[in-house]
Amino acid sequence: MMNLDTTIADYLDRGQLPFLPTDHFIAGAWSPPASGERMESFDPGRAAPFHAVAAGDEEDVERAVSAASSAQRAWGRTKPSARGAILVEAARLLKAEADRFAFVESLDSGKPLQEALGDVSGAARAFEYYGACANAIEGATFPLGPDYLGYSIPEPVGVTAHIIPWNYPLSTAARGIAPALAAGCTVVAKPAETTPLTMLMLAELLSRAGLPDGVCNVVTGTGPAAGAPLVADRRVRHVTFTGSVPTGISVMTAAARNVATVVLELGGKSPLVVLADADLGAAAEGAIGAIFENAGQICSAGSRLIVERGVHDDLVARIAEKARALAMGHGLTRPTLGPLNSEAHLGRVAAKVDAAGARGLTPLLGGRAATDPATGKGWFFEATIFDDVAATDPLVTDEIFGPVLTVQVAEDADHALELANGTDYALVAGIYTTNFAAAHRLAQEIDAGQVFVNEYFAGGIEVPFGGNRQSGFGREKGFAAMRNYMRVKSVAARIA
Known part of the structure; x- marks a missing residue:
């Protein structure tokens, strides 16, 4: 287990770092970039680079979406209680490794360590909450009279893309990815190029928690090189995006070409x-x-x-x-x-x-x-x-x-x-x-x-969150977020 104070001192005094991921996470394993290119990650508190990660491109996105597509059917048919148990285990691991995640979140984003620790706690709570929500997925029956049986079946929408911002890398990832997994969707995440590390760490932690290979994949890179081909991929059936208004409009336009659903959490002047x-x-x-x-x-x-x-x-x-x-x-x-x-x-x-x-x-x-x-x-x-x-x-x-x-x-x-x-x-x-x-x-x-x-x-x-007008649309958090990742199939049968 990492000693937080010692790790901080080692970095601030001598520049020494614990292991940090360098590659994409695809199909349950670390995966180097197809191009071999890397991009630097900067310490905002020192205005200096401290690490480098994969600079992904369309080829890396193709591999990640293919992995998610291949894993979708089995994961979507996994019992909700089994999906929920994996999310709860992920929450337990996050709590146990809170110091490690908070150290990296603070270093990569610049935010004060005490705020990063709060973010890790909130991310763990998200996995706990949606672990329980997996067991609350249920359909409805329709009163069609004695000669008919009518009912609905909630189904996962399929492969989901998550474009994660740099200001709250871990907690924003958790609030979108946890309900997607609970609903039975697979995930391809693209973290912001300036804060890629805790999303990579989260994917590896989910694997250790029991998530099957290919269910959660991460491609690092810039928006144009990695984000754009991800949201444009026809196999992606839903995009959850947090970021600026202009980029949100571009994401929505790309998703519309594939008739994919979107949730946009954009700017604010609250x-x-x-x-x-x-x-x-x-x-x-x-x-x-x-x-x-x-x-x-x-x-x-x-x-x-x-x-x-x-x-x-x-x-x-x-x-x-x-x-x-x-x-x-x-x-x-x-x-x-x-x-x-x-x-x-x-x-x-x-x-x-x-x-x-x-x-x-x-x-x-x-x-x-x-x-x-x-x-x-x-x-x-x-x-x-x-x-x-x-x-x-x-x-x-x-x-x-x-x-x-x-x-x-x-x-x-x-x-x-x-x-x-x-x-x-x-x-x-x-x-x-x-x-x-x-x-x-x-x-x-x-x-x-x-x-x-x-x-x-x-x-x-527990409380739904999202905006109106230029602040976007759709709701994250709460059980409302589960509906982003489910579609309803209705069945009407004549029985007499």
Whole structure:
């Protein structure tokens, strides 16, 4: 069993690493890239490469989809209870190996280690939950009268593709792959090129948990080289995608050519509404987590604070004080604010903040790229707050995907609702108030796939998650996710 503190010290002090996967995982085994090409994986906290993995292409995707297709019939006909038992065993192994997975997740993505440990715990919970859901799959009977028997049979849709983002590699993989496996589907996963490692490790762990060869396959590579041929393959019957709006549109277009179903979890510009009667201490703490967890690199981040004017000054002062206390550092040192995932993404965030400055907006706090104070290295951006921003400004309307909080001032609850619905995105929303009726009226009228009341990011794997409008469609998590991976066959028989 890995000693976490020793492994961290070995890496930070001497650059030594435990075994990390280098190849694709296809048909139950490590598989080198057909081209022989490799791509580097970078440590965002040091802005330096630390490993290399397979740079996959269409030939590798072909092998992975063929393996999944060959395994589909047997896996789909496996008893649901047996499928569920494998998922529960995978959850047990994930818990036992949490330190190893969290170390790699933190190193590859840059996120603070304590957040990575939470992600591993959440992934394990997903496999537990869907292990149980496998036993809850059932059809229905139809009242056709005494001369007929009518019933439905839920069937797996077949081979599924999973395009996994870089901000939550393990937990996003688990929330899609676990229900797919529970429903009897096979999987080909393509992790983001900047964070390939924990998905590879997860596939190998599933194999050790008893998953048959070919049921879960992983091809690493870029979107154009590996992701595009995967979603375009005619044998793929469903695509689960998390990422940007433009790429989501491309994925949906490719899937439509094969009449394959899709679930799209896209961008967000989620409002956190604080009414005048709210517990401001709780609201300030919630706002800090909503925007600065994972350095704001969260689709559902509470990136817009909408606060009633009467408590605006007090609340913003509390949030700014907490934000100033955030400590930047390498993810493995357990900072409260980690780096951004890549140099390219740091450039995108900095460009949007610089553009705001060019429009005459001055941040209340932060606003600049930075480095790790301990080493002078890494891709960091300061915790940033812009106060009292107009509803039409790009800081309000455009997703930044970084540690940048935009504050909007509302005159009352009705104005807060108008502001909350004032962008093209509709992923999640948060509400802080002690007025039960006001909370639930807003929850009904805010356009969002999920609404948190008095605790941002409340809920868990049991609660369906997904967006509306430019934030996508379909639902992950909860039993609702199982329906993404099942089709219904109806049978009507004359019996008299």
